[in-house]
Amino acid sequence: MKPAPFEYVRADTVPEALAALGGADDARVLAGGQSLVPIMALRLATPEVLVDVSRAPELREHRSDGGVLTVGAGVTDRELELDAGVRAAHPLLVRTLSLIAHPEIRARGTLCGSLAHADPAAELPALLLATDGEVEVAGDAGRRRVPAAEFVTGPFTTALADGEMVVAAHLPLPGPGSGWAVDEIARRPGDYALAGVVCGVELDGAGRCAGARVALFGVAATPVRAHGAERVLDGAVPDDAALDAAAAAAFDGVDVIGDEVHASAGYRRRAGAALVRRALTAAVRAAGEGA
Amino acid sequence: MTVAGEPVRVRLSVNGRAEVGLAEPRTTLAEFLREELGLTGTHVGCEQGVCGACTVVVDGAAVRGCLMFAVQADGRAVETVEGLAAEGGMHPLQRAFWDAQALQCGFCTPGLLMTALVALRERPEWTREALRERLSGNLCRCTGYSTVLDAVLAAGRAGAGDGGDDGSAGAGAPASGEAGPR
Ligand SMILES: Cc1cc2nc3c(=O)[nH]c(=O)nc-3n(C[C@H](O)[C@H](O)[C@H](O)COP(=O)(O)OP(=O)(O)OC[C@H]3O[C@@H](n4cnc5c(N)ncnc54)[C@H](O)[C@@H]3O)c2cc1C
């Protein structure tokens, strides 16, 4: 099994990448290649041109300022998880990265590539959704920022237009007084999730929940916010009864997709609710410790 | 830099030696090492990133040789299993595999060795549980993994991560100069 022939362009700048993307009918960005190359080896994709952006210096940077971590499209998962600054500023991201595949995959896979790939079972799009992050997109018309909730539009489908690329992701850092957790059910470490959740809880001075964010992955066509669970928690004291009720409501309005091979919709719903309960408990505990 | 669909020149360092070869853009690094450079120690199994047989070290990080195109390795420093026994004798990690009988058919072994090498460079001391997870990206269909863990833990205790301390091997690999993941 071998990919079909293609033309390879190594872009050293964003304008070079955009020119190459615009120059062919079927050109695709190559970042870490950890999703694209398997798909090409299986001939599920046969792009004419691959535009390699992984070595462009301007995309190889990450920085945090003003409470936001900005990650360029050439930054690998492994660079982020081993970086002392990132580990201190965004432990939730580091924990989320550790759930993705194996270190050998993360050594090349990029955060922005995972967002652009938009696998419904992927962890990072759900993290972006739960934390209200943004995707910075460049195209011929210039740059624009797309909120997480508008970026993933379907399975493996995003708001990127033809000829556009992701240049960076903007990840708001978890604030003080809030607690976060990420968890998933997978058959083996490194496998895609059969159900997963990223959640955060903010407590006010009286110990009430001043805001809850719950995003599910691996259960629907896209990552989704569990608005049912969020509504139950808003303004409530997050005791056992409230967390039980929140978990029970987590799948309200969520169109759960199951399959014969990995897990049925019923399994994802039930196991997913138990997972939400567990993650919310961890988030509330973390919020209490931080306050 | 634009490259047509036909073979292009790729320059890289392999086990500390400068190499030049020709590769079509679609040629993976694993194929390039095997077919263009004749280094058949790197094995190719699933060709979709799942089994780990093709694992090589690029600029200090263990990566899938089947998920990187050779053109992407231009200018990089690559280490393969051949670099472990560069001086002819076995590398301490290889000796530990031998002693623990950590291989049967040997198909997975080059990939496991390169993953384990990087794991031991990250830190020599591992708990069995943590090492189990650290090596979980490499499939072995023969050993049941238990003897592999024995071997890598023993190699860690013997200091195999520093590129060879028994004088028998490792000196030829660029390992010690640029150890550690990027
Ligand atoms: C064995 C194995 C297990 C895995 N397990 C998991 C897992 O548990 N969870 C998980 O989330 N992922 C998993 N992955 C996928 C991996 O995390 C990928 O690295 C990631 O999904 C894509 O990042 P990449 O940089 O490798 O992108 P690539 O493979 O280079 O690209 C993926 C897609 O995104 C597009 N793209 C990439 N970058 C950009 C950009 N800057 N602008 C526009 N489009 C872009 C490409 O054109 C392509 O369509 C696994 C992969 C393997 C091989």
Ligand code: FES
């Ligand atoms: S051949 Fe590369 S992971 Fe299986």
Ligand code: FES
């Ligand atoms: S020894 Fe046969 S696959 Fe591992």
